[in-house]
Amino acid sequence: MQSFKLIIVITLISIISCTSSKKEFATMLIHGGPIYTVDSIQPIVEAVAIKNNTIIFAGNFKEAEAFKNDQTQLIDLKGKTMTPGLIEGHGHFMSLGYNELNLDLINTTSYQDIIDAVAERVKTAKPGEWIIGRGWHQSKWDSMPKTMVKGFQTHNRLSEVSPNNPVYLKHASGHAGFANEKAMEIAGLHILAKEGIKRFDSKEGEVILDEFGRPTGIFNERAQSLIHRHIPEKTPETDIQAFELAVKACLRNGITSFHDAGIPRETIALYENMKQEGKLKTRIYAMLTGWDKELLNEWFDKGIMIDTANLLTIRSVKLNCDGALGSRGAWLLEPYSDRPGHFGHETLPMEFVEETALSGLKYGFQVCAHAIGDRANREILDRYEYALKKMPESALNHRFRIEHAQHLHPDDIPRFAELQVIPAMQAVHMSSDRPWAIDRLGKKRIKEGAYMWQDLLQTGVPIVNGTDVPVEPINPIASFYASVSRKTLKGTPENGYEPEQKMTREQALKSYTLDAAYGAFEEHIKGSISEGKLADFTVYNQDLMTVKENNILNTEVVMTIFDGEIVYQKKSK
Template sequence: MFNLSKKIMRTPFVCAALLLFTLFFSACQQKEVADTIYLNGNIYTVDEKNPTAEAIAVKGERILAVGSNAEIEKLKGPETKVVDLENQFVMPGFIEGHGHFSGLGQSLINLNFLKSKSWDEIVQAVAERAKTAKPGEWIIGRGWHQEKWSSTPDRNVLGYPYHDELSKVSPNNPVVLRHASGHALFANSKAMDMAGVSAETPSPSGGEIVRDNAGKAIGVFEERAMKVVDQVYQEYLATLSEADKKREWLKGIELAQKECLAKGITSFQDAGARFYELDWYKELAEAGKLDVRLWSMIRHSSKDMEGQLQRFPWINLGNHYFTVNGIKSEVDGALGSFGAWLLRPYQDKADFEGQNTTDVAEVKKIAEMARAQKLQLCVHAIGDRANRVCLDIMEAELKKDPKGKELRWRIEHAQHLDPDDIPRFKKLGVIAAMQAVHCTSDAPFVVKRLGEDRARKGAYAWRSLLDAGAVVTNGTDAPVEDVDPLPSFYASVTRRRADSGLIFFPEQKITREEAIYSYTMANAYAAFEEKDKGSLEKGKLADFVVLSQDLTKCRDEEILGTKVLKTVVGGKSKFNAQ
């Protein structure tokens, strides 16, 4: 009797213990529930361990799981949103590896000549804008390229037209039209008069005021000579209020974001911003007003950066929407405007080897500052001499750091290389931050500038760099080119111009998989962001794009017709095709 009573008395305690154990075990076993699951996809993950999948589960801004439909459906809860991908191709969001974000925005506001086929078209566009412009108002444009017109003006110097027709249609408005490369500008007589340009005005070091045989300035200002006109334009901008300048800037940023999202770009590496722009980006990120993730380089002289770098780097501000982790400098200009610095003279401009646009001692000082502040050094170099000088500077500075090869310094563009310098990228751990679309865009004039031998062995040498073990990234240099990744992808795998069919040394082509990698994981690696971006894996940011064609399998001729159907950033759909 005693034992039975005792047993009965213990029963509630046993039951309670069993109940607690059951609840605890149930809680441990309870599945995670996704906010959104995407089913029935043709998913290319860029993850070597799990290269293809059918479905993705997203929780918050991150990927909860990637796998089969059956596996992902297990993560569905009563509130989970289900999206049917309808067997469309899905890949990580494109990362623009080198562009100019605010410059892209301004190109969408001002006159844009990227698709102009003649000087007459440009003059007509300025004439139309002048009809509505107030007297004295500046007319700004960008995108012209004399080597890409269908015909050369009768009166020209090195293919550049004279300013006369432009000046005639805009007598009351100063006009500045930047070259597609950004390394030259065209000014009308009003702008040149305001800048005080005369027959006696000298060309500055690192630049040239283009003149005819009689010494007349035709209106073109190359490289550092652009400052002659730019200074007057900056004085005009200084008359505007800070509020007006910021309002105009914000308008461009909003347009740039929409343009990127519509083209499948989820992250953008901004190749050079001033301190005030960085502060404005920071405000936007922390207020949750960025829809595209930005990674920016600081762009100032060493003097201007003195005492200013201690507050950097900024990493993943605004929940991974804004990072500042690099410094931008440059060694030379662009090939199209005879600014690329070469080891031997231009084929079509005898005894001229291009422009060293930033003094080498200044670039060395910026390299020292980057290493001291633990920021990535990113240097613009186009010509073979510029790339060699840049590699020499980096090699000397990286030797001072025991982790030099791990600093991931970058040469922006790395377009024209001496073959002897190609292995140095791997040896030094220097990233070749390239833009494949420049190859096919420039193809009609590269041989004319460099000659057959140099063009074949070292121009846009992606295959050679990859085979030598270098990291090669991809992008567009927007607004130098359209920010659309698909023409750059097409150039990567075909080396063919879409309009004429011209193929530029096809032995340098790369595979579809390599091209996708260059636009995803390679760019993520080049910004120390590979743990968060570049592939579709559990735990990474849910940034991906849905396309109408399978870029790994479609025919070459179908690539350029590919449509962006959906762009997802942080698990949220930021663009949907109509």
């Protein structure tokens, strides 16, 4: 009997010892404020425990304390709010960085603002040095210059302030550009006859001319290449500078993942180098640029790249299929209301979209096609449908996307769900564009087909949100506000534009987290605060899920946690 008791005691000690040795302890424990998980099982929790870069517990604080030991870093939110790390669902990473290096015109409100910014840069520029910038948008100006051609300003005043330095300023959309006389002289356009310039006008682009046949300085869509080819190449040094600036911009805005919409081989090499050097502090889901067919074929041959470190993934292709609404380049079914007879531009042959969709299915690559106008959206959906029907065995989890899906014909809205195509839509575009978009499309087309978030969500498709940075600033709070209010960032109109299309706050947060992760095949590792997922979090100064709507824009990102480490913390004032 005595020996039997001894055996029981030894067995219990052994069990306790084994259990203790297997006990997981957290490297970080976060608590003290509302934590929105975007997990339908437990939408709000009191605490999160992580081990290294992985979530090991999300629940109430009392249970979370069991994961604490002497080495656990304790983060007290002190009433602040936390969500999963935000995902920029469509942006241009290197352009974000270069926008901070070059002239940033995103906040200009008049032609005079552009003139002043260039004149200031001329003072420090070397003779003959190119002055590059981006961000102007004539439809957002408070006042218009006296001389306008087809809705755009002319170069004369720009040329006056910079007679010796070539200037090229990209439209905020990236789909048009503005050159001064010196830049056009370098490009040889001053010696071309009207007929010579006209040969560049096609469905793919346009050089806007004045009444005398002279170039105004505006180059629309692919006609921009006439100037682009003369701008000096970027250097490895400036690329690294731009990369580092982009990382910092992401982290201070709570962006822990970034869908990079179209990159060339040089950028892929840069990202791989930055990863090896430990500088890739934002997870990049990169889309191969569809402009380089040779690059696509190389990747189709070698297959998708899913990074085991979850830092750099390449498994998608970006196709640019039409222009932007602001530059009247979006491809429409009916003419522009404010430019009769003009339908915009098909910037990529639809045959190539069809070919790429078939190749994507064959080789396992997601296809993401830029489409803003209703004609472009319909044509792409038609090509996707053809490919999916032709290769049904490869179409079970394709997750093809349409980037922007900004203006749809009502008949095409249900097709997204039917074909399981994901709309990647940037809510802040509605906020910025809606006041003037009605001039381009008219009331009926706006009401029935523009920025149709709730109609799309109700069909069952997820929406991937974002900013299209540098078309818009990367600030996710602005896009969140636009999603739930349908207002401009000035808070107008009172009830929002087409208020029936507003997202709920839960839908808006999900579009920036779990739905964005789904749009990159990554919902199993990110997008919600759930056990086993990556420890990426964004912390805010106030509860953006409950604060009054008119106070949402006062929300600030105060901390970003990436891969289990605090990588950004806002300094106290």
